[in-house]
Amino acid sequence: MARLTQENVERAREIISRYPASRSALLPLLYLAQEQDGWIDDSAMEHIGDLLDLTPAQVLGTCSFYTMFKRQPVGRHLVSVCTNIACLLNGGYELLEHAEARLGVVVDETTPDGEFTLEEVECLADCDRAPCLQVNYRFFGNVTHDDFDRLVDDLRAGRLAETVPAHGVLNREQPPPVSVRRADAPHGAGD
Amino acid sequence: MTEQTETKKDTVTVTVDGKTFEAAPGELVIAAAERHGIYIPRFCWHPRMKPVGMCRMCLVEIEGVRGLPPACTTPVAEGMVVDTRTPVVKKAQDGVLEFLLINHPLDCPVCDRGGECPLQDQTFSFGPGESRFVEEKRHFEKPIAISELVALDRERCIQCARCTRFADEVAGDPLISFVDRGDHTQVLTFPDDPFTSYFSGNTVQICPVGALTASPYRFKARPWDLDQVESTCSTCAVGCRVNLQSSQNDLVRMLGVDSEPVNHSWLCDKGRFGYQAVEHDGRVTHPLVRKGDELIEASWSEAYAAAAKGLADVRDLHGAGAIAFLGGARGTNEDAYAWAKLAKGVLATDSVDCQLDDGLPAAAVLGLPRATIDDACRAKAVLLLGPDLKEELPVLYLRLREAVVDGGVAVVELGPQSTGMTRHAKTTLLYRPGEAVEVARALTSGRDPMPDAGGVRGEELAAAAGILGRAGEGVVVVLGRPSVAESGRTVAEAAAVIAAAWPQARFLPALRRGNVMGALDMGLAPGVLPGRVGLDAGREWFSQEWGVLPEEPGLDAAGIVGAAAEGRVQALVLLGADPINDFPDRTLARRALAGAGFVVAVDTFLTDSSREADVVLPAAMYGEKAGTTTNIEGRVTRVNQKVTAPGTVRSDWIIAAELAQRLGGDLGFDSTAAVWAEIARLAPSHVGLTADVLGRRENRDGVVAPYEGEGPPRHEAPVEQIEAAAAVHQGETLPSEAVAGAPEHAAVDEPSDDDDPAGAGRPPLLTFAVGDAGSTAAPPAVDAYALRLVAGRRLYDNGVTVRHSAHLAGLAPSPRLRANPYDLDRLGLGTGDRVRVTSSRTTLTLEVAADTGIPRGSVALPFNLPGEGAADLIDGTQPVTDLRVETTN
């Protein structure tokens, strides 16, 4: 685990070729690692550094800036409850407290079975359906406490596998390859 | 001049706080103001790094500009009116200071920075009294070691990014980074990947708070206990300016001083922390004289008597030619001059060499037209034929790296293996060891298509030639020894080929020992006399003053060691030299020490070599003596004394003078100043370069020799002259007389005798041309089962400085044999395997590692790392060393 698989290295090369400068592929490659393992560990960052000719410290510096990159393992379902202004006005904190009670964890903890990690997040841009939350970045709006309980049951039972893939899988569609690729081989992206 | 150009100003007029002055267009407000005595407070801005405007401490008001622009990111403009003290500015600056302090611990009394802390200072001068912050401060584990040399206290950090920017922008070692964000932002290394940059100590120096501290200095002293003197670092030959600081007669810290032409305030860690060797307990503090198998402490007079008797006996029995001197490149110019005068003017031997066959022939170094570091950094292109600069001349590497990254200077690298410069080079031509001459010939041939040469493909050579141009116009050749496992003469010959073909090219020597250039200038090499003149050319001039001079040119280090091994050199004087560790061929060096009947070592520590001596004379080290030193450019600067030497240790020049007396001579000086006065009077390249001249304010950065007096700065030769010279010297082989003149005309460095009646009779300075290096036979073809050895140096090695500096000693890597993965595959080997390596000298067992930076057919092993290594394998009698590499199982 952790270093990119050969298949993902191929995908990484394709991604790098989309950009005029290889370092631009850093965020996409971190996603690739997170999709592979569900989180990003140190050896993944080292491997990505190798692919992009960056030091691991440079990869870490960028990686740690962004809240969606998890440098600790998270549950299969990352439950992100918004409490920002529109949700605050419509029961966001009450929903978060309910979630803590229902899952038996506090914010930033993972249930012992590894199913759920709960986090409090900033505005998700779904404010007309406040209070809202995401599970693995898939939206659920106007969430009542009962809705939440049912959601947890459905997720646990695998009934939402279609709409909510495992944590780390952000985009199940491949964006198209670009028609003009970088002419030169990406620096440091060799063997 | 037209009217238009007359009215065009090359400055802009700005007004800061009511003071109107001229500034250069593009200059930043913060810098322009400071030059005119207006200090705008700042934390993130550093004059040697790109401005980032992060800390917001330097906010000012500018008439006609909305808001509060930072003075550190705003360039001056014509008519700009800046105010740094309005109530709005004052409030903003107070606000920033308060913001910086809310999470900063109030531990100044136990902080290394306390007393010299910009944050503390600005709080006193600008800051509010009471803190309004009543919340809990931010906490981190403190401090953490981010390397063997640097500790980080993240609670004290004010996130100015000076350290991270230095690591990335200046050093090119981005091993520290901001991690996390917002008010959780911290500086960190990647786990298990420490900040191993050779330049890490600079981050401590530029940290504006006590967040970064140097392990060697932590809790050693408080700023108010420190005493300091400005000096020049003598660790390598770049000659970085430093402040040398002591507390209670102990050296405790070195800080870089911003010298515009040299180090831009930066130091390497070896230079910065190497002072620890001076304070080492194992110094030789009293003279030692051999009694049987033992070296016994003796008085100076006993020791001098023993040394003088030994030398005199050899002279009387075998002639002066049987006495040889090795070393002397680690002292001051005055030391070197004294030894040269003793050897050549008293004992009359010319077998003197300050290098240990690990550099370049003196004639080449002294005779090629010289470039400065600035010349190289502003060159159209740089041809690098020398060592790994990052390992051997680290701050020159920084300067050149900056020239490439920010200045767009094109570097063509020519060497037997990839180096720290490779990633910055436009192209790197990896040649087969020993075949630099062939490559140089091809590179300068102008042929199309270009043939393959020395293991380099024709198209690579053509591309490199395209970058370098035809006549060498604007090209600076950085010239040194790429590997001690190939003869230095081939490199010198390659340089001669380049100089002949490209009369406009200039050369920057890349030799490493602290004062090797000064020692060469002072005549510590065979065939030369002080002031860059040949032995014969200078004979008349010097014999008037010195009396005797050697009859014949003497031996260089290789010749001396070889002759001693055969018993032809009977007395050997080691001037801080340790041939067993530093001469390329250890086997031969051992035999030389055994073969020389009498050995005097003038040294600071007992080394493998000085332990073999009959007399050991303890010498003062860096910081214990004053004088001058000379860097790779020929720049003469002062070194100063900061502490008293231990025991009865003496300066080299005193030892030389006192020894001379016992040998019936008189060096004729009784102080460092007197030595320098003689140099400034006699040494042709240094005539007029008096202590007075050196002491002038405008010469704070030193003076580049040859000294040109009060005249205009050195100038380029008229173009016609150069073209004429170039036209004569087209073609493959060149008559050496015709070429000899070429470098002389290309850069007119020397004052002409015609203009200087006082210089009548002064010998001409050396020039160097094809043929002067001697012609070396092309090395034999590598046989299919052998790999040809490349031996470069590492910054942290088994040398005296590193070995005796507590915080550096552990940093020397263990030797690993690196080879191209192709060759390892061929031999069925992989990284980490142990192999048996056999040369004509011996067989060693070593670990191998794959490295694509080593060309196929070669194998690299760093020179002078602790333990057995390259020196055991190298056969110094051959131009190259071939190895057989076999698996151990």
Place this chain on the structure above:
Amino acid sequence: MAFRDAPDILTSRLRYEDSHTLERFLATGGYDGLRAAVARPADEIVEEVKTSGLRGRGGAGFATGQKWSFLPADVFPRYLVVNGDEGEPATFKDHMLIERDPHQLIEGIAIASYAIKCTKAFLYLRGEFALGHERMSRALREAYTHGALGRNVFGSGFDIDIVLHPGAGAYICGEETALLSSLEGFRGEPRIRPPFPAVKGLYQKPTVVNNVETLANMAWIVLNGGAAYAALGQGRSTGTRLLSLSGHVNRPGNYEVELAKSTFRDLFYDPALGGGIKGGREVKAFIPGGASAPWFGPDQLDCPLDLDEVQQRGSMMGSGSVVVMDETTCPVRAAWRITKFFAHESCGKCTPCREGSGWLEKVLRRIELGAGREEDLDLLLDVCDNLAPGLSWPPGQTTICVLGPSIPSPIYTSIRMFRDEYLTHVKEGGCPFS
């Protein structure tokens, strides 16, 4: 009322469930604008956009055509970067446009690229929009297949690639220079200006950064003419725009309204729009243009939805998000939560924002939790003043980017409007609303 007579420029397709599909897009005039654009000289498209008076919909409200014209002539390559990192609290219009009508955006990007003569555009899409990434990826593939992207668009000889780039959870990347840093693989830290992105942007090349909604207008402007667009609204506020209405209203949602022709009161109470305040309660305060905007009280309900008018009254329409707080709202809690957001999202690059955001959040939390002191109010205002000297609008600034001076907006306006309620927290040792 006027806003109902205006055409649906941005939302015409949203009545269909399958608005995101290529089939629906083509059936409703999709890519006609691009076909029309590439048949005309690029400079004419720039002129149309200038004529339209279209202003950026990301928050700063800069004239789009003018922004394009800052590109230095004849410097190539140049890039179009689309800011789809919608993160301003309570703004959710771009989210909708991306998920529900991706082709409209793609068409707009292609038209803009053609106009500014760039052949490579980057769509920086907020990471949390997983569905948006999937729909956009599919739509981009379809657009390439359809001939709307790639080499030789619709046979015109124009080449354009769009690279979809994921953000990863950092509000600051909505700031255009931070977005460029992020797109280059760095920490999303804003850059010092000048140089401006138009001169030295992505990879130090000339770059235009436009918002999603801004570009979604392109096809309509090309097909109907800049003048037709400019005929809507008035003054600097031309055309329609999407307002994201949320908080204590009965019908939160995105509404496309003609600018300057209606008021906040219309927006909150019209049955076709906000539909009134929840439970029939009164408006206590509202945020007229995103979390960075100073709050308004009920006295500003009749302020027209007009950029200049709102600015004159001391706030901004910003990102077009309007949050209604009714009388049950604790202003301290609301201000604290927004400040907590800024503290969480401050990149940390410059001192006042990094340290000030956290400090303000801690003090506000302390007051809300009942450990406040009376002097904390002056402290809050003074710390705010050190971020945004003068505490006026548009704000002064001691920071590199506008995130810093945004932090004081909810704090000083809520203290000015509800000082008594702050003091009640202090005196009662807790929040009177909980």
